[in-house]
Amino acid sequence: SQKIEQNSEALNIQEGKTATLTCNYTNYSPAYLQWYRQDPGRGPVFLLLIRENEKEKRKERLKVTFDTTLKQSLFHITASQPADSATYLCPGGSDSWGKFQFGAGTQVVVTP
């Protein structure tokens, strides 16, 4: 079955450092990927979308890469801040329609 795998362990990082999160896709090849941020008790908030023909996408301190050969996406938060502490989700979609598959997400904790 189609699976999205994210590191289940929380990522603890010091303020100012770069946080790198990984998403691996099993048994399917998403045509595009999205990244969301979710704070406790809140709905996810969209951050970035990257398509299979794009290698990299940036938005302010965020950078996403998509390696279709490895079926892997990397999400980077540069110059991390305590306000970046949240759970990050990386649903993938197929060509047919937006049937997004969500993984459990990776929690990021940025300490001052």
Next chain:
Amino acid sequence: SQTIHQWPATLVQPVGSPLSLECTVEGTSNPNLYWYRQAAGRGLQLLFYSVGIGQISSEVPQNLSASRPQDRQFILSSKKLLLSDSGFYLCAWSADLITGELFFGEGSRLTVL
């Protein structure tokens, strides 16, 4: 601008009781609508999606049903709740069915006792 609201925010229901969660979207027309459920520490599970009034697709066989009586209204229901129905329910909408970003509501936390 577009907004999405869902209610109630929190509810505690006994096993066997009915359920109704409502979601409305403002500021857009003909949105694609979704119901997701998130169990504690787990990912989002797509329950239902709708591309138009009266059009409902179910993703997971379950004790729940959904309806879309109006263009921007999406309702999640159950006739008899089970303990396993407990969770955080999220309504979302998108403009583009293929790649559109999802805009989520505030969520409804359901506890079935």
